[in-house]
Amino acid sequence: MKVLKGKQVVCTEYLTLPPLKRDFRRSYLVVCLILVVVSLTSIPGRRYHHFMMRGPNSKPYGRRMRAARKWVFLLLWPVLLVFVPLHLGFSQTTVNPALSFIGDMRFSGFLHAPAAVGENKMIFDFHELEITAGASLNPYARADVTLGISHGGIDIEEAYATLLRGLPLNLQVKAGQYRVDFGKLNTQHPHQWSWVERPLMFQRFFGEEGLDAAGLNISSLASLGSCALTLSGNVFSGGSYWGNSQDPKLANLAESARASLFAPLTDHANLEFGFSGLTTRLGDSAGGRTTMGNLDFKYKWRPDMYSSVVFLAEGMIGSRLVAGGNEGAGGATRITATGFFSSLDIQFHKQYDAGALVDYCRDPVLGFGRQTGIGVFAGFSLVEETYRIGLLLRQDQGPALSRPYQTVILQLLWSLGPHKPHQF
Amino acid sequence: MSHRPALTILGVALLSLHAAAVVRVVTSTTDIKSIAESIGGDRISVKSITTGKDNPHFVEVLPSYMVMVSKAALYLKIGLGLDFWAGPIIDGSRNGRLAVADCSEGVEVLEKPSGPVDASMGDIHPQGNPHYWLDPRNGLIIARNIEKALVGIDPGNATLYEANLQKFEGELEAKIGTWQKAAEALQGLEIVTYHNSWPYLGRFLGIKTVGFVEPKPGIEPTASHIAELIDLMKSRGIRVIGKEPYFADQAPRLIAARTGARVVDLPPSVGASEGASDYFSLFDTLLSRLSSAARKIP
Numbered sequence: 001m002k003v004l005k006g007k008q009v010v011c012t013e014y015l016t017l018p019p020l021k022r023d024f025r026r027s028y029l030v031v032c033l034i035l036v037v038v039s040l041t042s043i044p045g046r047r048y049h050h051f052m053m054r055g056p057n058s059k060p061y062g063r064r065m066r067a068a069r070k071w072v073f074l075l076l077w078p079v080l081l082v083f084v085p086l087h088l089g090f091s092q093t094t095v096n097p098a099l100s101f102i103g104d105m106r107f108s109g110f111l112h113a114p115a116a117v118g119e120n121k122m123i124f125d126f127h128e129l130e131i132t133a134g135a136s137l138n139p140y141a142r143a144d145v146t147l148g149i150s151h152g153g154i155d156i157e158e159a160y161a162t163l164l165r166g167l168p169l170n171l172q173v174k175a176g177q178y179r180v181d182f183g184k185l186n187t188q189h190p191h192q193w194s195w196v197e198r199p200l201m202f203q204r205f206f207g208e209e210g211l212d213a214a215g216l217n218i219s220s221l222a223s224l225g226s227c228a229l230t231l232s233g234n235v236f237s238g239g240s241y242w243g244n245s246q247d248p249k250l251a252n253l254a255e256s257a258r259a260s261l262f263a264p265l266t267d268h269a270n271l272e273f274g275f276s277g278l279t280t281r282l283g284d285s286a287g288g289r290t291t292m293g294n295l296d297f298k299y300k301w302r303p304d305m306y307s308s309v310v311f312l313a314e315g316m317i318g319s320r321l322v323a324g325g326n327e328g329a330g331g332a333t334r335i336t337a338t339g340f341f342s343s344l345d346i347q348f349h350k351q352y353d354a355g356a357l358v359d360y361c362r363d364p365v366l367g368f369g370r371q372t373g374i375g376v377f378a379g380f381s382l383v384e385e386t387y388r389i390g391l392l393l394r395q396d397q398g399p400a401l402s403r404p405y406q407t408v409i410l411q412l413l414w415s416l417g418p419h420k421p422h423q424f
Numbered sequence: 425m426s427h428r429p430a431l432t433i434l435g436v437a438l439l440s441l442h443a444a445a446v447v448r449v450v451t452s453t454t455d456i457k458s459i460a461e462s463i464g465g466d467r468i469s470v471k472s473i474t475t476g477k478d479n480p481h482f483v484e485v486l487p488s489y490m491v492m493v494s495k496a497a498l499y500l501k502i503g504l505g506l507d508f509w510a511g512p513i514i515d516g517s518r519n520g521r522l523a524v525a526d527c528s529e530g531v532e533v534l535e536k537p538s539g540p541v542d543a544s545m546g547d548i549h550p551q552g553n554p555h556y557w558l559d560p561r562n563g564l565i566i567a568r569n570i571e572k573a574l575v576g577i578d579p580g581n582a583t584l585y586e587a588n589l590q591k592f593e594g595e596l597e598a599k600i601g602t603w604q605k606a607a608e609a610l611q612g613l614e615i616v617t618y619h620n621s622w623p624y625l626g627r628f629l630g631i632k633t634v635g636f637v638e639p640k641p642g643i644e645p646t647a648s649h650i651a652e653l654i655d656l657m658k659s660r661g662i663r664v665i666g667k668e669p670y671f672a673d674q675a676p677r678l679i680a681a682r683t684g685a686r687v688v689d690l691p692p693s694v695g696a697s698e699g700a701s702d703y704f705s706l707f708d709t710l711l712s713r714l715s716s717a718a719r720k721i722p
Contacts, residue, residue: 140520164518165517165518166520171518172518221487221516221518223495226488230487260487262488264488270486272487302484305478305479306672350644351644383644419547421483421485421508421509421511423484423485424484424485424487
């Protein structure tokens with residue numbers, strides 16, 4: 001019988017390993033490290049290793065020695081390739097993180113679209129491969145990493161450590177690169193959405209990937225009757241948020257906060273309200289501050305495991321000074337941008353769902369003007385989220401567009417790895 | 425003026441409040457909750473994450489569950505990978521004083537895969553079949569695990585928990601005898617079930633599950649699999665299809681219509697259907713429904 005009290009709460013698997021198995025794992029690790037060092041020092045024909053290992057004034061190796069090093073190198077790497085997986089095999093059920101790979105393949109078609117979107121093209125696009133890893137670091141903390149691999153290269157979407165427990169006032173502290181909880185949707189990854197694409201307001205205000213930044217998050221959880229109140233605050237820099245630089249070295253610090261209230265209505269219905277605010281000092285010559293606000297709402301009714309209705313709505317407003325114009329000091333003008341997104345997603349069978357969306361954004365700064373999108377979407381999940389085919393039909397229009405344009409996206413999502421529980 | 429009487433009254437009041445404070449326990453399922461209530465009596469207050477009507481394989485992580493766990497002193501898990509969703513709930517609760525006990529400790533696990541396991545086999549549990557509470561003899565093990573966990577966090581009431589455990593064991597052992605006697609008529613009965621939830625109950629009652637409506641665990645029934653199952657049921661004369669209430673009855677009813685079998689709603693947990701209000705009545709209900717279905721076999 002194992003009662004894990006206090007500090008022993010999390011690392012159940014590792015703590016219950018028999019000592020012999022731990023010793024095996026340790027010895028494999030040591031052997032692997034020795035092999036890596038030896039093989040690296042034997043890479044043939046690399047002058048810097050002469051310098052590193054033998055000093056700058058040493059004589060070059062003789063012919064025999066070079067041949068010997070070549071063979072050592074050639075023989076050691078295959079051995080390494082065997083040893084490392086063996087080590088991983090031992091530790092798969094112990095301390096290795098849960099690894100998941102999520103592939104997002106798309107066939108997209110655009111009609112009357114502006115050049116920036118894709119004109120009248122039809123394309124196959126392996127949009128992104130997302131790799132996630134997460135596990136407990138110790139009984140008090142865990143770490144999570146999400147890498148996004150796409151045509152643009154490898155992007156560290158998230159890499160953070162969370163201090164889970166042991167702090168007063170039910171506090172949790174998260175530090176690293178993470179999706180800032182400014183609104184509900186920004187914290188989610190696109191593969192969680194039936195409507196395929198990130199809402200316009202997040203793209204316009206924060207860039208294509210939304211608001212992910214390096215910083216510090218402190219949150220607390222409290223109960224209000226049967227409801228759960230979550231209060232959260234962030235200090236961060238970087239990310240590509242409105243009116244600031246994406247480069248953390250150039251960006252000013254930003255602060256944001258969110259309060260959300262989750263209310264269980266019945267055994268099958270829940271709703272959540274959230275309010276977020278963000279402020280930062282501007283990095284451009286106009287000076288002043290950018291302030292932003294966000295309101296979000298989600299309602300979910302799930303009477304059984306085969307059907308559900310999810311309605312969500314999120315609105316955003318941002319205000320900043322820009323150089324030029326006559327208003328305010330220094331000829332700066334205060335401009336306001338707004339955005340709104342709403343969707344209704346109905347699951348009418350274990351494997352099928354369908355819904356509709358409204359997407360709106362008005363941003364006078366960045367030259368996009370006003371844009372409104374409406375769309376319908378449908379999805380087929382072969383077995384839960386492991387293999388999903390999604391379809392999005394969408395029309396966008398606005399004064400900045402010469403004419404309305406249509407988008408069709410057929411998406412294939414697959415998920416390789418352990419099941420993850422669904423979060424509300 | 426002396427404050428001694430007032431301080432004494434305050435001290436006694438605080439002590440009585442402390443004595444009256446109950447241990448808050450959260451369980452993954454209603455079955456564990458029911459047993460925990462028997463062991464803890466009025467010294468504990470127990471809440472369950474699932475209601476009995478939910479499929480315990482899929483539970484959405486809600487902030488209200490985290491709040492529930494944040495106030496608890498003990499979390500009782502089913503274990504064997506069934507309640508993998510309990511991890512994020514416990515982490516989200518931020519509760520540094522929480523003790524977590526796995527109720528599957530010491531249970532003889534059935535259907536533990538001997539080779540590699542992957543998703544091509546469906547939603548298979550690498551640690552073995554996790555529906556172990558459906559053998560009431562495992563209820564005795566669960567009860568002992570709960571008693572140890574309670575004594576661990578509340579040693580002051582160890583005597584009470586021990587006494588409650590002995591009482592529970594006596595009652596359950598007596599009922600096990602009664603159920604086994606009643607199940608004699610079911611010995612060798614072959615049935616088909618929707619999901620592979622029943623190997624422990626089958627072992628206890630002497631019932632054999634020869635097929636499943638799901639082609640593989642967690643996989644929706646296909647036309648070809650249903651056709652094969654109908655052939656199997658006809659060839660072996662199987663007349664009972666057991667189904668958990670949370671699964672759709674479309675496929676079982678179709679199979680029943682083609683084979684002349686009866687679809688029986690079998691509650692897999694306390695609270696899953698009417699009559700199954702605690703761990704004892706869960707088995708009363710299961711036995712009664714299976715016996716009733718078996719009697720109607722021509």
